[in-house]
Amino acid sequence: RRLAARPALLFVFIMLSEKFTPEGIMRSQGLSEASIFLYLRDLEELGLVALGRGLSARLLVDTPIQWNFEGPLKPHFETTNKNFVGWAIAHLERGATFVSFSRRMRPETA
Missing domain, CATH: 1.20.5 (Single alpha-helices involved in coiled-coils or other helix-helix interfaces)
Structure with missing residues (x-):
């Protein structure tokens, strides 16, 4: 439900699940480092990714995702x-x- 309420967060999650890096998402979508970090942090709070050092994130769900x-x-x-x-x-x-x-x-x- 929280992803449904935030289409931009859903889009970032889908891009991560399609093997885009946070840096690649930043570049392709014109996001700042602070913005992508906030998206990653929100996805971590939902239990969908684990944050690493810097802007690294690891998916905690199997792909391809079965929506x-x-x-x-x-x-x-x-x-x-x-x-x-x-x-x-x-x-x-x-x-x-x-x-x-x-x-x-x-x-x-x-």
């Missing part, structure tokens, strides 16, 4: 995916590239 799509994050996932698909369709002719997080195919659907 409960019927839980409190459902509206966020629906909105995010609708926005993503809309953006991708709108940029087809421009040859745009993108990174898709947590959209892994299962062997039975490949």
Whole structure:
């Protein structure tokens, strides 16, 4: 529920689960060192990461994460995916590239 209430914190958690480093998240999202530290600290308080020295953090959950799509994050996932698909369709002719997080195919659907 706390992740659902804070989409930016959820986004940082998803990026960490996709093997981005805190420094990489800082650079790609234009965050300050203080901001990324506060996100990491909040994730530690939720029991999702363990803080190390400096800006290092280790996930305390198994990946890939098995999200409960019927839980409190459902509206966020629906909105995010609708926005993503809309953006991708709108940029087809421009040859745009993108990174898709947590959209892994299962062997039975490949």
